[in-house]
Amino acid sequence: MALQTSAETPVPVSEVSRLIGGWIDRLGAVWVEGQIVQLSPRPGAGMVFLTLRDPSRDVSLTVTCYRQVYERVKDVVAEGSRVVLHAKPEWYARGGRLSLRAAEIRPVGVGELLARLEQLKKKLAAEGLFATDRKRALPFLPHRIGLVTGRASDAERDVLHTARERWPAVRFEVRNTAVQGVNAVPQVIEAVRELDAHREVDVIIVTRGGGGMEDLLPFSDERLVRAVAECRTPLVSAIGHEADAPLLDLVADVRSRTPTHAAKDTVPDVGEEHERIAQLRRRSRRAVDGLLEREERGLAGILSRPALAEPYTLVEEREEDTAHWLDRARRVLGHRLDRAEDELAHTRARVVALSPAATLRRGYAVLQRDGGGVVRDPAEVEAGEKLSARVAEGGFEVVVGPDS
CATH class of the missing domain: 1.20.5 (Single alpha-helices involved in coiled-coils or other helix-helix interfaces)
Known part of the structure; x- marks a missing residue:
């Protein structure tokens, strides 16, 4: 039944704490899975304190166990280990704190971890996060390289030394993070997102050295895989050795076998580039010389033809x-x-x-009246009428006589 209270009839804190303890006691013992993020096996102490965390939801609980419970598994568990506990919830009434009292601790087996990783791998693959067509090519000569790795680690030294040996002018933007344990995933995600937003960073390398399977688990975390998939900047994964295969390798644009190979995959070798340029120059010169020789032979052949010779x-x-x-x-x-x-x-x-002038030269004449008309019939003229006579050499006037 619900506790009946009011402002006039409150219950003491101790009563509330006692009731909470009673409700928790009714829960009984449960099997709990999580990751050990803090472990304090104090020498000589009869109790061992640890913190168990659910990485997927960022929820933690305090766990206590007797020394003999911890001694049975101390060689196979450590901070960062995933374990299954058989524990009973306990309520510390005086301090108002909840904890779990573990009666048994079992490390999560490698086979079970691999099965879970395989399920996650299939899930992410079905979403297309590992598809080849979404992977981007690395720039030939990056302006600046973002590097996410452990502080002062061998992986960091290998990448920086190899890259600068290959291309002395290369520049890095380094972000040191935890690379194992409970803090690795959020720190690596934050570093990747920060470098992805950096305007001058052209490629990002996420790397760490080798380690056990549990040490590399953060690089198979679903949150980290999705954060890398959202990156706009090409990303190179170089986790552990060649045999190691965290899910980060599958979502990255390029997977390198080791940190040293990550530098080689990202930065060209200045000596090799000089030699490649020299080879290209030699090939170009041979090609040009061959072309000139062919053209000279062709020109000589044309000039030897009779039309030009x-x-x-x-x-x-x-x-x-x-x-x-x-x-x-x-x-x-x-x-x-x-x-x-x-x-x-x-x-x-x-x-x-046929000309009239020729007729006139033969002695003929043409008579014309005053109006210009030609006389063709004597009846057309009268006695005393003046006519114009035209002959071959000129003209003159005549008068018609009375007997005409």
């Missing part, structure tokens, strides 16, 4: 033909002009023969 021969042949046709054209034109001249003379003679 003795170009005036063709002109001379055409000159003779031109002179022949010119002479022929002149003769034909002359003949035509002669015939036209003869035809014109004949036509002129006929015209002259």
Whole structure:
């Protein structure tokens, strides 16, 4: 039944704490799974204190156990280990604190972890996070490289040394984070997002050295995988050794075998580039020389042809033909002009023969009246009428006589 209280009839704190303890006692012992984030096995103490956390929801509970319970598993569990506890909830009434009293601790087996990782891998693959077509190519020469790794770690030294040895002018933006344990996932996610938002960072490397399977578990965390999938900047994963395969390797744009290979995959070698340029120059020179030689041979072949070797021969042949046709054209034109001249003379003679002037030269005359009309009949004129007479050499006036 619910506790009946009011402002006038409150219950003491101790009573509330006692009731909470009673309700918790009724829960009984339960099996709990989580990750050990703090472990305090104090020497000589009969109790061991640890903190158990659910990484997926960021919820933690305090756990206590007797020394002998911890001694049975102390060689196989440590901070960062995933375990299953058989524990009973306990309420500390005086301090108002909830904890779990563990009667048994079992480390989560590797086989079970692998099965869970396989399920998560299939889930993320079905969402397309590992698809090849979403992976981006790395820039040939990055302006600045973002590096996420452990502080003063071998992985950090390997990447920086190898990259600067290959390309001395390379620049880095380093973010040191935890690379194992409970704080690794949130710190790596924060560093990746910070570098992804950096304008000058062209590629990000996330790396750490080798370790046990549990040490590499943060790099298979679903939250980290999704954060990397959301990155706009190409990302290189170099976790552990070549045999290690965290889920981060699958979502990254490039998976490198080791931190040293991550530097090699990201930064070109200046010596190799010099040699490649020299090879390209030699190939280009050979190609140009070969092209010039082919063109010179072709030009020599063209120049050896008769048309170019003795170009005036063709002109001379055409000159003779031109002179022949010119002479022929002149003769034909002359003949035509002669015939036209003869035809014109004949036509002129006929015209002259038929001309009235020719008739007048034979002694004839043309009589015209004052109005200009030609007299054709004597009856047309009268005696005493003046007429104009036209003869071959000129004209004169006549008067018609009475006997006409």
